[in-house]
Amino acid sequence: MSSSLCHTSTSSSSSSPPYVQKTTPKSGESLFYTFPLSAHTEILSDSTFPTPSITSDWVYDYCASYEECDEDEQSLWNDLCMSIPDSHSLIPLITSGCSNYITKTSSYLELEELVTAVKIARCNSFSDRNIHPVVSRVNHSCLPNAIYLPTTMGCKLKTLREVEAGEEITISYLGINVFTSNGVRNSRLLEEKFFTCMCRRCSTPPIENRIPCEKCHPREGGGLTEEVEFEEGEVCYGVVMCEKCGEVFGKESLELRRKIEERAGKALNDEGEETSHRAKQGCVGGLKEPTSLRLVVGTELKRINGGLTLAFSQSFFDHSAISVTASNSYVTAGNSYAPKTPLGSTIVTIRYIDVIREIHEVCSQILGPRHYSTALTSLTIVDSMCHDFNRVMILGEKCDDLELAECIDSLGRVWNFGEGVMEGGGGLLCYGQCLTVARGLSVMGDEKSVHFGKVWAERAWGFLEGLGEEGERKVCMKLMEGKVEGEEGGEKPSKKMKI
Numbered sequence: 001m002s003s004s005l006c007h008t009s010t011s012s013s014s015s016s017p018p019y020v021q022k023t024t025p026k027s028g029e030s031l032f033y034t035f036p037l038s039a040h041t042e043i044l045s046d047s048t049f050p051t052p053s054i055t056s057d058w059v060y061d062y063c064a065s066y067e068e069c070d071e072d073e074q075s076l077w078n079d080l081c082m083s084i085p086d087s088h089s090l091i092p093l094i095t096s097g098c099s100n101y102i103t104k105t106s107s108y109l110e111l112e113e114l115v116t117a118v119k120i121a122r123c124n125s126f127s128d129r130n131i132h133p134v135v136s137r138v139n140h141s142c143l144p145n146a147i148y149l150p151t152t153m154g155c156k157l158k159t160l161r162e163v164e165a166g167e168e169i170t171i172s173y174l175g176i177n178v179f180t181s182n183g184v185r186n187s188r189l190l191e192e193k194f195f196t197c198m199c200r201r202c203s204t205p206p207i208e209n210r211i212p213c214e215k216c217h218p219r220e221g222g223g224l225t226e227e228v229e230f231e232e233g234e235v236c237y238g239v240v241m242c243e244k245c246g247e248v249f250g251k252e253s254l255e256l257r258r259k260i261e262e263r264a265g266k267a268l269n270d271e272g273e274e275t276s277h278r279a280k281q282g283c284v285g286g287l288k289e290p291t292s293l294r295l296v297v298g299t300e301l302k303r304i305n306g307g308l309t310l311a312f313s314q315s316f317f318d319h320s321a322i323s324v325t326a327s328n329s330y331v332t333a334g335n336s337y338a339p340k341t342p343l344g345s346t347i348v349t350i351r352y353i354d355v356i357r358e359i360h361e362v363c364s365q366i367l368g369p370r371h372y373s374t375a376l377t378s379l380t381i382v383d384s385m386c387h388d389f390n391r392v393m394i395l396g397e398k399c400d401d402l403e404l405a406e407c408i409d410s411l412g413r414v415w416n417f418g419e420g421v422m423e424g425g426g427g428l429l430c431y432g433q434c435l436t437v438a439r440g441l442s443v444m445g446d447e448k449s450v451h452f453g454k455v456w457a458e459r460a461w462g463f464l465e466g467l468g469e470e471g472e473r474k475v476c477m478k479l480m481e482g483k484v485e486g487e488e489g490g491e492k493p494s495k496k497m498k499i
């Protein structure tokens with residue numbers, strides 16, 4: 001598409017907006033843009049409704065007959081109340097033609113009405129509180145062509161790629177989970193937004209959860225080694241069947257993999273209420289500072305087919321650390337607090353990031369490098385390292401070169417994963433971390449590092465050019481010119497990650 005033919009601004013000379021709202025059979029009211037748009041163009045900006053809140057108290061107050069409900073109904077009420085964040089918006093009720101609910105403030109709502117109202121609020125609000133008159137009509141796609149960006153007064157939508165005239169505008173409601181498998185994405189959408197997505201990505205075979213074949217993969221007696229992992233030419237992958245030898249993955253093996261995947265997902269999504277709320281809808285996510293968790297470490301050995309011996313703590317599947325080993329012994333990677341007694345159990349305190357490191361090790365060895373759990377746990381580790389690098393650089397010091405090299409190595413794989421799963425997904429997934437390593441390399445000061453710093457800055461620029469904040473863009477531009485951090489009053493970039 002020629003960019004000269006593309007619409008570049010939302011300020012159309014005609015009085016009607018350059019988009020139309022139409023009803024589609026698959027997803028209800030939808031937004032279509034009338035003109036072609038180039039990548040990273042502002043589509044529209046929107047206001048936010050004032051947001052009176054529906055609190056748990058509110059729900060109880062307006063329950064018609066809680067006292068009169070039978071036990072099952074009361075339990076439904078209780079679940080409903082538990083599920084309402086305190087700042088939930090009342091406005092969706094108005095926008096969805098439920099304004100009669102508002103006028104009923106002096107009377108009570110029936111349970112069924114309220115359940116409907118809360119569902120409407122759930123489906124239409126951003127960050128669990130903001131309703132936007134136009135943007136709340138934008139549907140979801142797992143291959144979105146637009147991104148939601150909050151602003152001080154409301155929000156705006158920008159294109160992620162070129163959009164053809166008359167094409168539907170879509171965003172992702174999934175935050176970082178848009179990089180997960182078809183099954184995970186859809187169970188989240190069903191649970192949180194009450195629909196099943198049927199976008200192009202959902203109807204094609206998944207690539208985000210491919211696992212190495214147990215039969216033709218050379219890993220007798222243990223997990224994959226880093227060395228083997230990345231000789232991708234020799235490694236065969238499949239979701240339920242190996243693409244090369246046709247071996248069907250056994251039930252037990254898939255079950256174990258599913259459990260590991262679930263555990264990783266739980267760790268990634270449980271890291272903080274704030275983060276998971278932010279990641280729920282719209283596109284702003286973010287990884288929090290590592291927090292401490294109390295862990296129960298117990299160990300048992302389990303043999304699965306293919307000669308792989310896995311020693312894992314039972315509590316790994318609840319909230320704990322895990323160990324992988326090649327033989328009958330076991331190790332507790334990086335966890336000096338853990339007891340060396342198999343089947344024993346004790347309570348230890350371990351940092352969140354250390355749990356992620358252990359889970360990542362398991363994901364990497366059992367699920368392989370192409371699996372989203374491996375990539376996303378790796379991203380969390382990279383993000384944590386970037387936090388540390390930023391702290392060091394604020395003090396005017398250089399990053400530890402070995403740590404920086406390790407971080408860059410992992411970031412390269414995360415980037416490739418993002419690019420493979422979604423077009424332009426590398427930037428979407430990790431542009432902030434790319435910028436940090438670019439700074440780290442630039443601060444190193446030698447010619448080679450500065451050169452590689454430019455390469456990483458260019459990667460970040462692919463996203464930041466049209467979608468980043470001004471401060472980030474300035475820093476990125478300086479790094480692309482090969483200017484060392486701090487020169488000419490270079491600003492510190494935000495370490496925040498946006499999804």
Ligand SMILES: C[S@@+](CC[C@H](N)C(=O)[O-])C[C@H]1O[C@@H](n2cnc3c(N)ncnc32)[C@H](O)[C@@H]1O
Nearest residue numbers: 027028029123124136137138139140193195197
């Ligand atoms: C924020 S609203 C979007 C506007 C909505 N289509 C309407 O009619 O008001 C979210 C709701 O739209 C529907 N929806 C959004 N994306 C969808 C998709 N990819 N497939 C099916 N339904 C979708 C679901 O009912 C979802 O709960």
